[in-house]
Amino acid sequence: MTHDHDLVLRPTAAQTEAALNPPKGRNGGDLVVESLSGLGATTVFGLPGQHALGMFDALRRSSLTYVGLRAENNAGFAADAYGRMTGEAAPLLLSTGPGALMSLAALQEAAAASAPVLALCSQVPVAGLGGGRHGYLHELRDQRASFRDVVKSVHTVRTQSQIPSAIAAAWESALTAPHGPVWVEIPQDVLLAETTLPVVTAMDATPEDVVPRPELTAVAADLLSRAARPAIIAGGGVVRSDASGKLRALAERLDAPVVTTFGGKGAFPWEHPLSLQSWLEDRHTTDFLEDADVLLVVGSGLGELSSNYHTFAPRGRIIQVEADAGKLESNHPALGIHADARLALQALLETTEVRRDPTAGERVEAVLARVRERIAAQDLDLEQRIVASVREALPGTSPSFWDMTILAYWAWSAFDARHPNTMHSAQGAGGLGYAFPAALGAAAADPTRPVLAVSGDGGAMYSLAELATAKQYGWDVTWLIVDDGGYGILREYMTDTFGEATATELARPDFVALAESFGVPAALTTPQTLTADLAKALATPGPSVVVLPALLRMFEPTHL
Numbered sequence: 001m002t003h004d005h006d007l008v009l010r011p012t013a014a015q016t017e018a019a020l021n022p023p024k025g026r027n028g029g030d031l032v033v034e035s036l037s038g039l040g041a042t043t044v045f046g047l048p049g050q051h052a053l054g055m056f057d058a059l060r061r062s063s064l065t066y067v068g069l070r071a072e073n074n075a076g077f078a079a080d081a082y083g084r085m086t087g088e089a090a091p092l093l094l095s096t097g098p099g100a101l102m103s104l105a106a107l108q109e110a111a112a113a114s115a116p117v118l119a120l121c122s123q124v125p126v127a128g129l130g131g132g133r134h135g136y137l138h139e140l141r142d143q144r145a146s147f148r149d150v151v152k153s154v155h156t157v158r159t160q161s162q163i164p165s166a167i168a169a170a171w172e173s174a175l176t177a178p179h180g181p182v183w184v185e186i187p188q189d190v191l192l193a194e195t196t197l198p199v200v201t202a203m204d205a206t207p208e209d210v211v212p213r214p215e216l217t218a219v220a221a222d223l224l225s226r227a228a229r230p231a232i233i234a235g236g237g238v239v240r241s242d243a244s245g246k247l248r249a250l251a252e253r254l255d256a257p258v259v260t261t262f263g264g265k266g267a268f269p270w271e272h273p274l275s276l277q278s279w280l281e282d283r284h285t286t287d288f289l290e291d292a293d294v295l296l297v298v299g300s301g302l303g304e305l306s307s308n309y310h311t312f313a314p315r316g317r318i319i320q321v322e323a324d325a326g327k328l329e330s331n332h333p334a335l336g337i338h339a340d341a342r343l344a345l346q347a348l349l350e351t352t353e354v355r356r357d358p359t360a361g362e363r364v365e366a367v368l369a370r371v372r373e374r375i376a377a378q379d380l381d382l383e384q385r386i387v388a389s390v391r392e393a394l395p396g397t398s399p400s401f402w403d404m405t406i407l408a409y410w411a412w413s414a415f416d417a418r419h420p421n422t423m424h425s426a427q428g429a430g431g432l433g434y435a436f437p438a439a440l441g442a443a444a445a446d447p448t449r450p451v452l453a454v455s456g457d458g459g460a461m462y463s464l465a466e467l468a469t470a471k472q473y474g475w476d477v478t479w480l481i482v483d484d485g486g487y488g489i490l491r492e493y494m495t496d497t498f499g500e501a502t503a504t505e506l507a508r509p510d511f512v513a514l515a516e517s518f519g520v521p522a523a524l525t526t527p528q529t530l531t532a533d534l535a536k537a538l539a540t541p542g543p544s545v546v547v548l549p550a551l552l553r554m555f556e557p558t559h560l
Contacts, residue, residue: 022195022196022197022198022199023199025194026058026061026194026195026199027054027057027058027191027192027193027194027195028054028160028163028186028190028191028192028193028195029053029054029055029056029057029058029191029192030058030061030062030195030199031160031163031164031195031197031200032054032055032058032120032163032167032186032191033055033058033059033061033062033064034062034164034199034200035163035164035167035168035200035203036062036064036091036167037062037063037064037200038164038200038201038202038203039089039167039168039171039203039205040088041064041088041089041091041118042063042064042065043064043065043066043067043082043090043091043444043445044059044064044065044066044067044090044091044092044093045066045067045068045069045075045076045078045079045082045090045091045092045093045441045444046066046067046068046069046072046075046091046092046093046094047068047069047070047071047072047075047093047094047095047099048068048093048095049094049095049096049099049122049138050095050137050138050188051095051096051122051123051124051137051138051188051191052093052094052095052096052099052121052122052188052191053191053192054122054188054191054192055093055120055122055186055191056093064091065444067440067441067444067469067473068469069437069440069465069466069469070465070466070468070469071102071465071466072094072099072100072102072103072106073102073103073104073105073106073433073437073462074106074433074436074437074462074463074465074466074469075092075094075103075106075437076092076103076105076106076107076109076110076117076119077106077109077433077434077437077438077441078437078438078440078441078444079091079092079106079110079115079117079441080106080109080110080113080115080117080181080438080441081115081401081424081437081438081439081440081441081442081445082441082442082444082445083110083115083116083117083174083179084113084115084240084421084424084442085399085421085441085442085445085446086445087116087179087240087242088116088175089116089117089118089171089174089175090115090116090117090118090441091118091120092117092118092119092120093120093121094119094120094121094122095121095122095138096121096122096123096124096137096138096139096140096143096188097137097138097139097140097143098138099121099138100121100143100146100147101146103119104146104147104150105429105431105433106431107119107147107150107151107181107183108150108429108431109426109428109429109431109434110180110181111150111151111152111180111181111428111429112428112429113236113263113424113428113429114178114179114180114236114237114240114323114324115179115180115181116174116175116179116180116181117174117180117181117182118167118170118171118174118181118182118184119147119151119181119182119183119184120167120184120185120186121143121183121184121185121186122185122186122187122188122191123143123156123185123186123187123188124136124137124138124139124187124188125187125188125189126158126187126189126190128187129156129158129187143185144156144183144185147183148183150181151180151181151182151183152173152174152180152181152182153169153170153173153182153183154182154183154185155167155169155170155182155183155184155185156184156185157184157185157186157187157190158187158190159190160190160193160195160197161197163186163190164200164203166184166186167184168203168204168205169205170182170183170184171205172205172206172207173207175205175207176207176208176210177207177209177210177237177240177241177323177340178237178240178323178324179240209340209343210323210338210339210340210343211339211340211343212321212337212338212339212343212344212347213337213338213339214347216335216336216337217337217344217347217348217351218351219335220296220319220335220337220348221347221348221351221352221353223294223317223319223335224254224256224294224296224319224348224352224355225254225352225353225355227254227256227292227293227294227355228293229291229292229293229294229316230254230255230256230292230293230294230295230296230355231256231257231258231259231276231288231289231292231294231295231296232247232250232251232256232257232258232259232295232296232297232298233258233259233260233261233289233295233296233297233298233300233302233306234247234258234259234260234261234264234267234268234298234299234300235260235261235263235264235267235297235298235299235300235301235306236261236263236264236299236300237264237298237299237300237321237322237323237340237341238260238264238267238298238299238341238345238420239263239264239265239266239267239299239420239421240299240341241299241323241340241341241342241343242342242420242421243267243298243299243341243342243345244266244267244268244420246342246345246346246349247267247268247298247341247345248268248269248272249349250345250348250349250352251268251272251274252274253349253352253354253355254352254354254355255274255355255356255357255360256274256296256360257274257275257276257288257360257363257364258272258274258275258276259275259276259277259278259279259280259285259289260277260278261278261280261300261305261306262278262280262305262306262412262413262425262427263300263306263427263428264278264299264300265278265412265415265417265422265423266417266418266419266420266421266422266423267299267420270416270417270418271416273360273361273364273365274360274361274364275364276288276364276367276368277368277413277416278412278413278414278415279368279371279413279414280305280306280307280308280412280413281305281308281309281412281413281555281557281558281559282308282371282374282413282558283308283558283559284367284370284371284374285308285367285371286308286311286312286558288363288367289312289314290312290313290314290315290316291315291316292314292316293315293316293317294316294317294319295314295316295317295318295319296319296321296348297318297319297320297321297322297334298321298341298344298345299321299322299323299341300322301322301324301327301330301331302320302330302331302332303331305412305427307331308558308559309557309559310331310559311558311559314332317334317335318332318333318334318335319334319335319337320332320334320335320336320337321337321339321341321344321345322336322337322338322339323338323339323340323341325338374555374556375555378555378556380553380555382527382550382552383406383407383410383552383553383555384410384414385527386407386410386482386527386530386548386550386552387407387410387411387414387415389527389530389531389534390407390411390415390452390454390480390530390534391415391416392531392535393530393531393532393534393535393538394452394534394538395449395450395538396418396419397418397419397422397449398422398449398450398451398452398538399421399422399423399424399439399442399449399451399452400417400422400423400424400439400451400452400453400454401424401425401434401435401436401438401439401442401451401452401453401454402423402424402425402426402434402435402453402454403425403426403432403433403434403435403436403453403454403455403456403459403460404425404426404427404430404431404432404434404456404459404489405454405455405456405458405459405482405488405489406456406482406484406488406489406492406552406553406554407454407456407482407552408425408427408435408454409489409554410552410554410555411423411425411454412425412427413555424438426438432458432459432462433455433459433462433463434459435453435454435455435459435463435479436453436455436460436463436466436470436477436479437463437466437469438453439451439452439453439477439479440466440469440470440473440475440477443473443475443476443477444473444475447475447476449476450476450477450478450538450539451475451476451477451478452477452478452480452534452538453477453478453479453480454479454480454482455479455480455481455482456481456482456483456484456487456488457481457482457483457484457485457486457506457508457511458486458487458488458506460479460481460511461506461508464514467514467515467518467520467543467545468518470518470520470543471518471519471520471543474541474542474543475542475543476538476541476542476543477543477544478534478537478538478543478544478545478546479515479543479544479545479546480534480546480548481511481545481546481547481548482548482550482552483508483511483547483548483549483550484549484550484551484552485505485506485508486501486504486505486506487504487506488504488551488552489554490504491504491505492553492554511545511547512524512545512547515544515545520542520543520544520545521537521540521542521544521545522544522545522546522547523536523537523544523545523546523547524547524549525546525547525548526548527548527550530546530548533546534546
């Protein structure tokens, strides 16, 4: 009897000859880039540093495309976006200590948004590992400990022979659902030492599918088929697993209304008769979902933003499909199904019975009408006009990336993403500075279509250095900066809570002149001319900046 694990691929004569006589002048860094190429990587992000120079020198002997940013955190955001757009693991090359620590906020966002980022970092020489205080440059007592709580897995290399296996294990970890960032660290001397090991060839690090248990999907299918008022919450897991088509088919099979979370934007057609859109911070939507007798939650943990700040109190039965086992029933009791969204939706499509509800569309429209009435009563025409202008100017298939700013908070609820995987924001971890470097990462993934970044003036200050990156690579990224002279959303929060704001007002530069100093064309716009100015910038090859001075307000919360 022959078992699969007994099968060993025998090298050809040419492969044997190449292995016995590897090229001269290679080092540990070559093993890193050869491993990445063998796993299928084509593009790497990063910023060089003294301990990591072995990896960077090896890049020139490889076929990998290098994208260099001006700050490690921004490089992390760019890799995050590349991973989101392609579904591939995005390598991020970093140097020891300060350079590594600068990437932490970006890696936290990647973890929260399940973006597959493969962080490859140098370390102090092997003799310095283990917590001793040797006084090496960039030395940390335990560099791994700084990242262990943020990333999915940590892999430390001590010898050159460990490099391919460590990178392959990290790659598989990053791409196993739920996707996420991983950490590999390699000592400086291991990277720099000459190697006589053979060139790394094609490697297999295919992640295992997270398959639903059939007895659970059988129960879920029965509950959904017999439900009187089913509803669906579609989260980011639907987008990441490319399951929007299956979601739509199931919703139509059950006549079940669908609301998408902020991370799940685009998972369900915005104008579909069953679409409740994304008004999760609205009590009318919350009430509707609470009234469902069976609620299917796919690819969401029902966290703070997806539960109207934990005021959501469902009265019916919840079925929760989630690839992250730690999120199953973490906020509400449920029939928890640990599975990739695509596989679970396929199983439900095959086992649910068709149910018809001629009132479903009417009930959806009634909720949306009440939402519109609530917003209309708050004198927010400016904000709605600006959201509409951005949507009109942006080509339907172009991706957009949104910073933590008032316009983005509006977009979470009110922006029609039109297509899956075209709208992304930093709402996972909630840090500033995400939009522009992330847009650069999306442009690296697909330079054939324009990309939009949206920031406030406060968040824009985190990313100004990347105007040089945008100019250097010439990508079609348009950066819309809404300038309100401060941290606008924090100004609102503090004024509402304390009666006045502190530490929210900012002196800001002339963003138009600043962009032009980088050789990036820029325009000052108004709410009335925004559609035309933004459309022109998006249609013009190369990077551009559009600055909109505007004081925007949020709609009233319903969770207080």
